[in-house]
Amino acid sequence: MDVQRERQTDVSSAGRVEARDLHFRFDQREILKGVSLVLEPGEVVSLLGANGAGKTTLLRLLLGLVSPTQGQVFVDGSPLASLSSRQIATRVAYVPQVHMTPFPFTVRDVVTMGRLPRNGLLSSPSRTDRDMVERVLEKLDISRLADRIYSEISGGERQLALIARALAQEAPTLILDEPFANLDFGYQTIVARHLKDLAKEGHTILMTGHDPQFAFHASSRIALLVDGRVEKAGPPAQVLDSGAMRKLYGIDVECVSFAEGRVAFFPK
């Protein structure tokens, strides 16, 4: 299966992110002890792990925000360490958890920041940039929010604005830190649907999460981060079972299957 995949990506490695045997130590603690993971275009990968397991650390390593104590990250075929911040930003886009800013930036202002890596730090937005921003806002159905102040709209709307900013970077890979946290169920569904559409269009999506139930239906592949390593990675149905839950969270869970491959988890 891996050999086949490698042949397919020989043609173009755009959107392919690989973590190879990543180790990370902080404050004498080994957080990651050899993480290997490959992300391909067209998939939505959910990274699940307990609190403190190192999910955010892994994200930051993949984004080049920190360096691993051992191991390498490859983005689109090139080692991350050889790329400048701007080059990384045009290949991998970061969608952080929804937050606030003390300044009254509009949603359009925030999304326009995504054009920074494309057109230089000292330049002002061109016509192309402005059109791109409008297109991206429309794609996520938030054009109506363009002139609203970012810190005054709802959490779900803010999350969509941050995804729009990442799309404005025109990077093939999107890395999201807990995109469903603090969102109501409606917005969780909307965001999940958008991510699936983006993957279908050829983007590579990686997100961390705390809700295995939601991850099961929102992703095409699930990776379990246990004990500093990726314990298992594959289609949700193969990876998420009661054994996995016990390894991840240390609790006993009952898995119930329904029609059409739907699964629900009930803590015992």
Add this chain to the structure above:
Amino acid sequence: MKADSARLPIFFLGLVLLAAMGLSLALGRYPLGLSDIGEFIQASLGLRELAPERYALLHNIIVEIRLPRVLAAALIGAALAISGTAFQAIFRNPLVSPGILGVLGGAGFGAAIGLLISGHWIVVQLLAFAMALLAVALGILIANLFGPGTMVTLILGGIISGALFTALLSIIKYTADPYNQLPAIVYWLMGSLQAIEMKQISVVTVPILAGIVGLTLCGRVLDALSMGDDEARALGVPVKVVRYGVIVAATLISALSVSIAGIIGWVGLMVPNFARLLFGPSNARLLPLSALLGALFLLCADCLARGVTQAEIPIGIVTELLGIPAFILVLGRARRAWL
């Protein structure tokens, strides 16, 4: 809010500033009208004949006495305001002022030493400038003492450094001669544009303008930085370089400003917030606009300082008194955004 729309307010404010500068040349103890100033300009350009005594009188008042302080007010107001705006962006906090890293405490101490040992204006200004820079350097050093400096440790380092230099200043005040030196020190600390001459203006103009231009270029980068360090870096912004670069530039122009004029507060805290309320938070336009607004504000303050009473009020007092009601106004309107 497109980028082109920044040009119109900048142009408009620029015109208002020039007009204000012209008007303030007419203000002062010796009554001059705009026609007198016009006469003088025409005579200087050789377009008009004036009696030599009248020309000398006008030259003395306009060029030697008033022009330096009008230029100083505009330059210093612009420098302090744009420094405040830039600092607020990099510290992600609209309550930050240029003095947060200790530049004002250091300048006060330096000037006090200068007044103690010499009293000559070159000594005072050089020492004020040098100590201002030293205070900020010390603040940054303290911030990086136990690990790479974060925003919180930078602010703490600035507080510690500022406190140290304020304490040292108190020692100087205590040991100074209470009849001559102490009043000079206290007066210097209140800020004044009265003693500024063209030679000081000619020294500080180019670096201050260069600093203002440099900071203005950082507009979009500062926008990204005010959302968060990680996001900014993920957008390709060299966060550490920008943060320390802005600190250096803003500190330099603030230190230059206070070394020639004394401690002028509130401009760096209040004008950025006022400008943000009027023009929005986008730094590409906010930075130059707050510089222009700061120049205008200090110019008005200076006119009040010398126009209201017979004896001149130190400008630091005027900016504080003007700044407080203005700030309460800003507070009311901006409360929503700050939560």
